[in-house]
Amino acid sequence: MRDALKLSYTAVLVLQTISSGYSYGFDIMEITGLPSGTVYPALRRLEQQELIKSRWETEHTAFADQRPARKYYQLTRQGKDALAHALQRYALLERLATTESSRRR
Amino acid sequence: MDTKVLKRLLWWCTLVLRVASSIVPHRQRREWLREWRGEVWHWANFLVESERLNPRTEHELLRHCWGSFRDALWHRFNRVAVLDFMHSYPLTPSFCLVMILAALLALLAAGPISLSSWTFVPPPYVDSSHLLTVSPNVRSQWLEPELLRDCALQWTRSNQLIAQATTYAWRPSLVRGPEGKESVLSARVTPGTLELLGGNPILGRTLESTDSSHCESCVVLSNSLWRSQFHGDRRVIGQPLYLNGRRLEIVGVLPAQFRFPGFDIALYTPFGTGFHPRLPNFEWSGALLRVPAGIAVAQNQVQSYINQAGGLPSDIKVDVLSLTDLEYQALESCAVLILLAVLLLLFLNWRSVAGLHALGASPRLPGVWRWWLFFITKSTLLLIAVLMASLELVRMVVATLGVNVKEYAGGTAMWLFLVGLTVALTWSIRDQRSRCRTCLKRLQMQIALGNSVGVFCEPSGLDLVCDGGHGVLHVPVMHLSCLDSERWTDLDESWREIAGAQVGASVF
Numbered sequence: 159m160r161d162a163l164k165l166s167y168t169a170v171l172v173l174q175t176i177s178s179g180y181s182y183g184f185d186i187m188e189i190t191g192l193p194s195g196t197v198y199p200a201l202r203r204l205e206q207q208e209l210i211k212s213r214w215e216t217e218h219t220a221f222a223d224q225r226p227a228r229k230y231y232q233l234t235r236q237g238k239d240a241l242a243h244a245l246q247r248y249a250l251l252e253r254l255a256t257t258e259s260s261r262r263r
Numbered sequence: 264m265d266t267k268v269l270k271r272l273l274w275w276c277t278l279v280l281r282v283a284s285s286i287v288p289h290r291q292r293r294e295w296l297r298e299w300r301g302e303v304w305h306w307a308n309f310l311v312e313s314e315r316l317n318p319r320t321e322h323e324l325l326r327h328c329w330g331s332f333r334d335a336l337w338h339r340f341n342r343v344a345v346l347d348f349m350h351s352y353p354l355t356p357s358f359c360l361v362m363i364l365a366a367l368l369a370l371l372a373a374g375p376i377s378l379s380s381w382t383f384v385p386p387p388y389v390d391s392s393h394l395l396t397v398s399p400n401v402r403s404q405w406l407e408p409e410l411l412r413d414c415a416l417q418w419t420r421s422n423q424l425i426a427q428a429t430t431y432a433w434r435p436s437l438v439r440g441p442e443g444k445e446s447v448l449s450a451r452v453t454p455g456t457l458e459l460l461g462g463n464p465i466l467g468r469t470l471e472s473t474d475s476s477h478c479e480s481c482v483v484l485s486n487s488l489w490r491s492q493f494h495g496d497r498r499v500i501g502q503p504l505y506l507n508g509r510r511l512e513i514v515g516v517l518p519a520q521f522r523f524p525g526f527d528i529a530l531y532t533p534f535g536t537g538f539h540p541r542l543p544n545f546e547w548s549g550a551l552l553r554v555p556a557g558i559a560v561a562q563n564q565v566q567s568y569i570n571q572a573g574g575l576p577s578d579i580k581v582d583v584l585s586l587t588d589l590e591y592q593a594l595e596s597c598a599v600l601i602l603l604a605v606l607l608l609l610f611l612n613w614r615s616v617a618g619l620h621a622l623g624a625s626p627r628l629p630g631v632w633r634w635w636l637f638f639i640t641k642s643t644l645l646l647i648a649v650l651m652a653s654l655e656l657v658r659m660v661v662a663t664l665g666v667n668v669k670e671y672a673g674g675t676a677m678w679l680f681l682v683g684l685t686v687a688l689t690w691s692i693r694d695q696r697s698r699c700r701t702c703l704k705r706l707q708m709q710i711a712l713g714n715s716v717g718v719f720c721e722p723s724g725l726d727l728v729c730d731g732g733h734g735v736l737h738v739p740v741m742h743l744s745c746l747d748s749e750r751w752t753d754l755d756e757s758w759r760e761i762a763g764a765q766v767g768a769s770v771f
Contacts, residue, residue: 194333225305
């Protein structure tokens with residue numbers, strides 16, 4: 159939990175966006191409004207801290223749709239805990255979280 | 264229309280991504296590029312499908328592609344990697360060697376003229392493959408310069424192998440110029456000597472054949488004397504200079520690259536025409552010969568010709584050497600001096616060296632080779648660095664304080680070198696002893712054992728553990744003790760994983 163407290167606002171924003179179901183880089187960029195030069199390094203760092211994990215879409219699925227495979231990100235258990243703690247600190251993000259959850263419902 | 268625009272857009276994006284991917288470490292590059300290209304493809308196709316593809320969104324997409332550079336840089340220099348690197352690299356043997364090499368390069372850069380020209384630049388002789396030097400053998404009697412001059416003239420007439428012969432006589436002298444007195448070597452040379460060695464003057468002229476009779480007070484300066492006495496003043500021609508109390512007139516200055524074979528001659532005067540009987544060992548003579556057939560063919564023949572039919576007294580024997588041999592002779596004597604100094608220091612440090620041998624690498628053969636190779640390379644580089652540093656330091660001091668301290672320069676440089684070498688070798692041995700016997704990394708993980716009170720009852724001291732889990736070095740509290748001694752213990756494979764995990768933990 160000590161790690162969660164160290165998360166920057168950007169990192170929490172990215173975590174929150176992934177938690178809301180936006181699971182690949184450009185999608186996260188569009189939602190957060192952050193540039194690619196910020197989002198991708200943030201994704202790498204979060205993955206290194208094991209707060210998110212990535213998986214490649216199967217080649218079979220991508221090939222069937224005649225498009226390149228994408229890499230999807232999702233929160234780990236640690237990531238969920240870290241996000242929960244971080245949201246207590248960043249009150250505005252909690253509101254965003256509530257809005258996004260209700261919108262997706 | 265959209266397909267064409269899409270293709271063009273994807274081409275540009277791919278180009279940007281490919282350039283950025285060159286920054287990403289090789290092992291991650293493929294996956295990195297795959298992810299970015301996939302994202303760009305989907306984004307671009309989404310724009311087309313949603314009919315949002317316009318110049319503004321195109322630019323937006325391209326701008327996002329530029330962001331890939333930042334991502335690539337993160338991959339190359341991310342914090343964890345940098346921390347890991349900063350933690351582990353200074354412990355490695357390569358870091359140690361790189362640091363010493365960097366110091367060497369810095370020294371080379373600091374003294375480009377004095378050191379690099381002396382050490383690395385080949386002698387600037389016009390045609391060294393056709394030049395031979397003649398000098399009396401060390402066991403031979405003193406040879407009068409005038410006698411050698413007359414004999415040398417005879418050789419050119421009677422031996423077809425010798426196309427040209429010039430003579431010189433050098434001696435220690437005292438020069439007095441605008442900057443005061445200076446102890447130097449001066450040489451009398453016959454006409455053509457400097458030209459034969461490729462000494463084209465940068466100012467004025469060299470010595471001509473008429474100077475011996477008409478201008479005995481003419482003098483040509485070496486570049487170093489010109490700089491030390493006249494600070495490189497280009498109006499030096501015609502100015503006076505006193506050599507052993509005799510007033511001379513400067514007629515030329517030689518280039519910085521010019522080097523007289525075997526000696527650091529500071530000024531050159533005409534040989535003179537007459538016969539001036541002098542005391543033995545007042546000055547020493549030599550000759551330069553140009554042999555068109557080449558030194559490989561002519562050297563032995565010329566030597567036997569001069570010693571048997573050269574017209575020299577029977578108790579005088581000469582050595583005929585090529586210029587390269589002469590250069591190597593000077594280097595050889597320097598190398599012998601250094602070797603003796605190293606052996607002396609190793610003898611004085613025999614306990615440490617013996618300890619190094621006893622505690623040497625783990626018995627695996629590649630380990631032993633690496634252990635000693637690293638030690639020898641490190642010590643040799645240090646030796647060169649110390650030698651260069653002491654020479655350069657003395658040169659800087661002489662340059663700052665002026666010519667008055669020049670005569671102490673050689674001795675000071677030697678003492679500095681010996682002191683520096685002692686420090687360097689001691690450090691090298693201590694550094695070697697505190698390294699892992701397998702991977703040669705410096706041992707950093709320390710475990711304190713026991714305490715100094717219980718030194719007689721239990722092993723006390725420090726255990727230094729290798730980061731890679733290769734082994735443990737025990738350093739006792741009392742170094743000179745029969746109860747406990749410094750020892751290395753190899754650890755088995757199972758320790759490697761644990762040690763690796765600890766390293767990782769310390770980085771995060």
